[in-house]
Amino acid sequence: MPAHNPIFRSPRRRSVLPGFGISAAITSLMITALVIVPLAVLALRAASLGPTEFLAAAWTPRARAAYAVSLGASLTAAIISSVSGLLVAWVLVRIDFPGRRLLDALVDVPLALPTAVAGLVYSTLYVERGWLGRYLVPLGIHGAYSWLGIVLVLVFVSLPFAIRVVQPVLESLDRDSEEAARMLGASRVQTFLQVIFPAIFPAVLTGFALALARALGEYGSVVFISGNMPFKTEIAPVLIVSRLEEFAYAEATAIAVVLLGMSVSLLVIVNWLQQRVARNSQ
């Protein structure tokens, strides 16, 4: 927050940090090379189609079904990751137990593991003959080649983000206010809902947004566990690959543009929510 007292405002508004010019140049060059140019190429390729062709490529019933699978599974996975990520972060920060540091280190494993490996291992576990599948499939729980399977691997790849974002906020949480709340007669539930939760909610939302973004972009693990059945478990990136196989670059990018548009809108909404919450809690 800037100081509002006019006495402290320097007349030329110089930045306290030196080297604005060079750091801005490096930053803009990097963003250009890594983000803007690829996105511009994406837009250009898609723009080589006319509006009707674009719709014909990107808005077929099959494509709409694939967007629904992609968005639905990613949202579900991000919600699960946020809730369970909060729990894991809570345990890691507040409870001291043997093996805590090991568990803390294990949280990052999904970030390092090639996700195709995760997809293969999960599907092998949950098929009818698999270690878990042989008990779950008779109960009607199909964890491989199903929508549930997609959610499972998406939780796997997105959980670290949900945990790592909430963890430092929990660590820096002021315990005095919790104690004060308890001494003033608040119940445990009240303390959590009215003292702790408002403080960590913005971080939980940030974790949710990161988990969602990660899940939406995932391809490697999903193709191995989803079964890729059109209209049921086919995610949008698989459709993109199908169109590339036909050397239909423009049509493939059209689908990519729609998926990107949906993802960005979702992230913007989450971001807006997060800012509102942050403002209200001040």
Next chain:
Amino acid sequence: MNRRFLLHSSSSRTFAQAIVTLLLVAASGCSGSSSTPGGSANRPKAVELLNVSYDPTRELYRDINAAFAKHYEQEHGTAVTIKQSHAASGSQSRAVIDGLDADVVTLATWPDVEAVAKSGLLRPDWQNRYDNNSIPYHSVVVFVVRKGNPKNVLDWADLDRDDISIITPNPKTSGNGKYSFLAAWGAARAAGGSEDDAQKFVSALYRRTPVLDTGARAATATFSQKGIGDVHLTFEQEAHLEVDESKGSLEIVYPKRSIRVDPPVAVVDQNVDRKATRHAAEAYLGFLYSPEGRAIIAKHHLRPWGDSPPPPAAGETWPAIETFDITFVAGDWNNAMKKFFGEGGVFDAIYQPNGGK
């Protein structure tokens, strides 16, 4: 991890800088892309070739490369090393088009090589450069079943039974999947069925396909390691690998007739002229037609082109199978791609909620 980095546009000043940089990058990219082919006719002392191929030929080309390197050094005194690249055929084709420096391409389907030709990297007559339309070996689509063939699957008609589930990769993303689809269609037609009968047959077949893997090797894992499905449709040479790996839990069934799989090869003209590797690259593909090359090909259960092909092993014979080719199924590949695998084609219709007959 700063999420805002991603979501908020930077200040207008840095945005303007970004636009300027973007224009500069674009301008420099346009001017620097033309290249001139080196016209040197002198052959160097050592040559390196890159063969861009598809998944199931890994083992084949490991043996071919070793044999060819020896052969070429004896004949011409030049040492050759051959590098290999394997992935799904379609994505390999795109990689070459986008600049992967291949000297030769040995891909799964005609459209994959033709796409490289259309990009200008091959001369349009690439098909006529080697015998048999530049197809040095072929394969057939066969059935892999569980040991003892418990469901008694003997021919294509058995795949129409309700109790049979089938594993085959997605024909939209896999060359192996395309051939299996075309084999099923062709088999229905060859047995005297109409177009409608063929469509009913493939629709029923794919409705009992519980998983559509994106590539051939993933489908093999689904069938052999995860134990899903009763029949796996795949190339003969891939079926042999799968059965050998399974330690006796799988076996091959030859249907009465099947499609002939024709993987073409080509020298990438633009690349070999620039790198001055044409002589070695042409000799490399020519080697596939030599007696030594044919013997190695046969050993890997691919059927070499030409009269009296060598057997896969001494004392063995090639199992007899009636074959039809793409001409019988669809006229030509362009037609097949459009009719069967194009957007809104026969394959898409199978999955329309109320279509597909």
